[in-house]
Amino acid sequence: xxxxxxxxxxxxxxxxxxxxxxxxxxxxxxxxxxxxxxxxxxxxxxxxxxxxxxxxxxxxxxxxxxxxxxxxxxxxxxxxxxxxxxxxxxxxxxxxxxxxxxxxxxxxxxxxxxxxxxxxxxxxx
Numbered sequence: 001x002x003x004x005x006x007x008x009x010x011x012x013x014x015x016x017x018x019x020x021x022x023x024x025x026x027x028x029x030x031x032x033x034x035x036x037x038x039x040x041x042x043x044x045x046x047x048x049x050x051x052x053x054x055x056x057x058x059x060x061x062x063x064x065x066x067x068x069x070x071x072x073x074x075x076x077x078x079x080x081x082x083x084x085x086x087x088x089x090x091x092x093x094x095x096x097x098x099x100x101x102x103x104x105x106x107x108x109x110x111x112x113x114x115x116x117x118x119x120x121x122x123x124x125x
Contacts, residue, residue: 002026002114004096009119016086016123022079022096022116031098031114035106036070036081038092038121048094049081050106059106064090086123093118 008020024031035050049070050059058070069082079096097112104111 002028002030002098002100004098004114004116006094006096006116006119009094009121011122011124012086014087014123014125017082017084018086018121020081020083020094020096020119020121022081024077024079024096024098028077030100032102033099033104033106033112034072034079035097035099035112036079037095037097037109037112038090039095039118040092043092045095045109047107047109052106061107083121086121088123088125090121091123092121094121 003026005023012018031053033052036048037045038048039045048061048064049068051070051072053072067085071080095118096116098114099112101111
């Protein structure tokens with residue numbers, strides 16, 4: 001089992017920045033892929049960013065490329081999402097997720113078995 005706990009959400013004006021953190025505990029070696037997803041009211045959960053702890057590449061949704069950065073501190077077992085130039089359309093509940101399926105696609109929520117409780121991000125115009 002992998003446990004995930006997010007923090008760092010909040011309210012910010014458009015153009016502002018936030019840094020989300022996700023504490024990873026339990027059997028961390030099971031986390032073959034890790035990512036951030038978000039879900040706005042009335043919308044489906046969508047992938048924001050992902051990475052494979054054993055690799056070097058990071059992946060982003062087109063809507064956040066150039067504004068968001070995902071990173072992993074293996075020594076601290078922490079996953080981060082640095083969000084800059086925030087827009088009102090970034091408003092959502094943000095979730096940290098981990099997958100132990102080696103066939104995972106980083107953008108497929110259904111492939112992720114472990115989820116945090118979410119942290120709310122609200123961007124006002």
